[in-house]
Amino acid sequence: MKVPKHISIGDQVIDLEKAIADALEKILAPVAEVICEMERIRRKEYLTEKEVALLFSLSAATLKTQRSRGEGPNYIKKGNRILYSPHSIRSYLRDKAKTS
Structure with missing residues (x-):
């Protein structure tokens, strides 16, 4: 054809x-x-909440709630900004999957 x-x-x-x-x-x-x-x-070496949400499907609200409870992935505070390393997010998700 x-x-x-x-x-x-x-x-x-x-x-x-x-x-x-x-x-x-x-x-x-x-x-x-x-x-x-x-x-x-x-x-990037460190990610904002918005970037974490985009890459890992964890909402900023969930991250904030977990921080207030002393839970969730490790983070650093730089001024008013909360930053996460991709490694800490992956570790958190891996550990969470094992305990669920």
């Missing part, structure tokens, strides 16, 4: 290859941005 390179709609001729490429770029660009952002965050 031969696939046409162009189609006509009324008076307009559409280049199918370009139309498909444009559509894919429009769809995939936001996905690529998220992947790049997650990779940038993943390489």
Whole structure:
């Protein structure tokens, strides 16, 4: 089966290859941005609550509650900021999975 390179709609001729490429770029660009952002965050030495939520699916509210109870992953306080190392988050999740 031969696939046409162009189609006509009324008076307009559409280049199918370009139309498909444009559509894919429009769809995939936001996905690529998220992947790049997650990779940038993943390489950081310390993560904010928001970054922990994005990478590990632990909400900021859950982290705050656990801190107030003396539970949850280890963290450091730098000024008003609470920071977590990716290692402490992974260790916490691994230990939590073992005890559940």
